[in-house]
Amino acid sequence: MILLQDMSQTELSDFLTAEFNVKPFVAKQIFDWLLKGADFDSMTNISKSLREQLKHDCVAVSAKIVRTLTSQIDGTQKFLFELFDGNVVEGVLMSYKYGNTLCVSTQVGCRMGCKFCASTLNGLVRNLSAGEILSQVLSVNALGNSRERFVNNIVLMGSGEPLDNFDNVIKFLRLVSDSRGINISLRNISLSTCGLAPKIRELADMGLPINLTLSLHNPDNEERKQIMPVSNAYSVEESVAACRYFFEKTGRRIYVEYTLIDSQNDSYAHALKLASLLKGMSVHVNVIALNPVKETRLKSTSERVVKQFLLYLDKLGVSATRRRTIGQDIEGACGQLRRRYLENKNGF
Secondary structure, eight states: OEEGGGSOHHHHHHHHHHHHOOOHHHHHHHHHHHHTTOOGGGOTTSOHHHHHHHHHHEESOSEEEEEEEEOTTTOOEEEEEEETTSOEEEEEEEEETTEEEEEOOSEEEOSSOOTTOGGGTTOEEEEOOHHHHHHHHHHHHTTOOSSSOSOOEEEEOSSSOGGGGHHHHHHHHHHHTOTTTTOOOGGGEEEEESOOHHHHHHHHHHTOOOEEEEEOSOSOHHHHHHHOGGGGTSOHHHHHHHHHHHHHHHOOOEEEEEEEBTTTSOSHHHHHHHHHHHTTOOEEEEEEEOOOOTTSOOOBOOHHHHHHHHHHHHHTTOOEEEEOOOOGGGTOSTTHHHHHHHHOSTTO
16 A cells, blocks of 8 residues: 655655646645545545545555543553554653654564563564654644644654664654645654664764754663663664764754663762763753563662762763653553553453
């Protein structure tokens, strides 16, 4: 099946003209419907015969919301998206004073093997296309009840490693920021990576002004290997050096995600090593208390130690704040909702 949301306006017009003899103004109407997350039946100003032809060969909505959970604690919404082939991925909508931020997935599953993440428990199933990533944004945007954009900011921090799906992610960034589309500024988009150093450098050379986040979680290579196997391929020093290169190329400040795990990465020695690693770098550290995943035995650091770790970083001159833990009552951590859905489809 051909996913129409994979295409820019120009690509869609060329495709519809060549395959269905569609006039440019009709192609523009279809493109506008796609931006609204509409299926073919909803495209009321398109002839029924054309809609039927399109339904036979094409997919309009690449990621349909099939389940929504809303946190009773903080209002965070978690979505389960069904793809055209029956696979499912997750997204999380977080409301802040500056607008709504949507966390999207870039792969079905993940092959990075991070021990604290449910997304990777069954490995990688497949990559998402650019349109499937975009469709998550469009489907959530359609929930808004005003003419203003519902999703203001995007974080690529859901299921999957974005830089392991490099070409599709780059095309998504171009589609979502296209002035003829929903036109979300690249400066309002954050990409999180576990540290694929060569791809970070390749991204830097493109000069895209996105926010880059390094999912670090331990500054010691040997210890990090125990929770993040990517360190067997790229050392902490290689990943951080690549991030420095990204800043040099784009001028965009680097962010570091640091999830505190009880007795594993929360000591003064870890804070000292982290400060040394990031010295002289334009960087901000987001300290996070682990959002527990029941399939692992990892435990979150106590509230007292979280505060102490932040004090360590402050005294060591590292810019750091605590990022709030959200959505715990709706299994907010990556991959948890998808995993439960797959385990028990009938009783979900």
